[in-house]
Amino acid sequence: MLAESSTNLVPFIAAGGVGVVGVSFLFIRRSRRSSSQTPAPTSPDAPKVAETLVADRGDATEVAAPIATEVTPHVEAPNVRERAGRTRSLFVNAFQSIRSRNVDASTWDELEETLLLADIGIGLATRLLDPLRQSVKDGDLRSGDEVIQALRTAMTAQLSSTDRALHLDAAETPNVWLFVGVNGVGKTTTIGKIATAEAARGTSVLMAAGDTFRAAAAEQLQVWAERSGASFVRGAEGGDPASVIFDGIQSAAAKGVTLVLGDTAGRLQNKSNLMEELKKVRRVADKAPGTVNEVLLVIDATTGQNGLSQAKEFAAATDVTGVVLTKLDGSAKGGIVFAIETDLGIPVKLVGLGESAEDLVVFDPAEFVAALFE
């Protein structure tokens, strides 16, 4: 199968390799050149300038008047423990059996497996457990119960970010919040929920439908705009997302709207052309009036270790200010956010616990960890 004498393989693999490199060298330049000529890489035949339709809803500001009665997520927040609790039995069972025993080899295996099942990742799981193992050796920790308490403290300490607030205090309005992430994580839904919540608190909101790629994405956002009473700006399908966001911000500035929520198309973080497009959206949004004070990366709580790669790439492209962890009411544990906060220093700001608008709540590390342990 492999080479008889693999030594002989090297030169010609290398030659081939260099050939590949050489060829790719030629073509990367070429494709760079050609991509710089086509500013809208998603769809080459798309109209260059988005034909922006402004759904100017005259009643937007009226609806936005302070009618905050029921749907203020920050007040009547559902409890992470209750929602995530529906399926946490596995965690709880594992911990219970460990609690009641002396610490032995199987304790560590069980603890590790439990952490892994929550998508915390082998790297972080090892970093969390190794010091505890040492403490047990040194006699500082004795019972299973003590170990679990120490683990809980260590996990909470991983989530030590202090800045979890969403900033709505720009000197130069409008405040602009951009939403980025891979496909299907719930960006549009998150925007809808935030708009509903903010409108209920009396903030005037405008949504800019920067997802010009996915079929009917703008329609989906528009439904949310109507529900929440937000103004709505969209472009042509396949148009330039940056110009839609720009038009949205300008329109908001002209009307004195406080908050612009900019949707973007879902994109996989390894698609360099689409990440370039996103960088442009950010650049253009910065140029528009107002202040981009949040770029929120939306991550699906069922995401595995790839979440770290998502956070890294999106942060590099757009300077992400925070994470929104969606769909935490499923059976997932969202453990990847530990690695995202620890390794990349990006705070989790919101969590989604259900379908309705009030199910999007401010992230509370203590609650989140407690939900895993209790």
Added chain:
Amino acid sequence: MFDSLGDRLQGIVKRLKGKGRLTEADVDEVLAEIRTALLEADVNVSVVRDVVARIREQSIGATVSEALDPSQQIIKIVNAELVGMLGGETLKITYSSVPPTVVLMAGLQGSGKTTSAAKLARWFKSQGRQPLLVGADLQRPAAVEQLRTLGSQIGVPVFSESGDPVTTARRGLEEARRLGKDVLIVDTAGRLAIDEEMMQQVAEISSTVKPNYTFLVVDAMTGQDAVSVAKAFDERLSIDGVILSKLDGDARGGAALSVKYVIGKPIAFAATGEKIDAFEQFHPDRMAGRILGMGDMLTLIEQAEKVFEQDKAEEAAARMLEGQFTLEDFLDQLQQLKKMGPLSGIMGMLPGMPKEMKDAQIGDDQVKTTEAIIRSMTPEERRQPEIINGSRRTRIAKGSGTQVADVNRLIKQFTEMQKMMKRMGGLAKPQGKAGKGKGKVNKRQAMRELGDMLGGQGGMPGFPGLDGSPGAPPFFK
């Protein structure tokens, strides 16, 4: 994101080298690395436990073959094991004798059901069938509009009506019969496996349309949860196969292995891009290498062995490092590369390939153009590109059907490449005659330099010990 398994194993290989037989401790060490690789690929913990146990059994006492070092041998075992677990019987669609053949799509929110439904419809169409799509996702705003837009792009009609999803599905089936469509694809709303009410609803849709195939759409980026989701859906709907979506991302896709292993149903299709035709039947062999983080290195080596004419290549490599590489040699290499299949495929197979290189649009058309330009040169010009003056350039451009600018670019880039190689040759020299398998250290250094020049992600993780020396990966490192 993560180190490839190859990188991880290099240190161990160093010590195992020369051992005729692997001891239990050796195997444990290697298996620990394999376990980590599988976990980082999001293979479910319990599945990892089983896989590692099975590999362990096969590995202990395995005698070391002449061609492979011990770690390569274990990788071979792991690879075979994973392929076996991922593969098994592939799903072959049999069409219902009483049309339409009904397909039901199910899955979590955001897994890609609607897009996959449309892609599947297009696939059926390419098989000569006449599908009808039914939009029974009445939950998510504009989900039906999305399906309609996609339907019109691929020329497949879409049926939907507002109200109740179960009724819509039933009416869709009647519509398909009325229109004489032979395939019906029912898109449903995303739902959580723990949402009793919604699971009841999809079960009702299922018992109403009595699907011939129920596909569970699973996001390739899913973590540990994939198993419990698949189990829950399978218990409720009796899944026939899995559609793996978003496989064009950089996730290793361990979820595929977990789901296949736990519910025992084949992975039928994989979505490999945003475009509607980026949808293909699943290849378990390719997936195994990906989960291990090794690209398709094994395949690549096999292919290379088959097509490369060794003597010729060695000669070229030697010349290359001595700075005598000509356009003639370059053309030769292009020929050999072409024999290995489409260039984009080769690039995709290289593990840890710098991202921008993998994503660069490397078309075989471009290879053709390059070839044409070189072929339009005289032998003398190929050996000494310096002599190519203005009128020669015009002639070459005419002869190859390109522009003078293309010819200029090629010559310029070739000159740069030549310079680079000279430098590499300089590095390799003191250690002995280059290109004959000696002077590995410097050659490696040279390759690393080349990798750095190219875009920099710090070189590529390669296949461990390919040339028999520890940590001397074949290229770019």
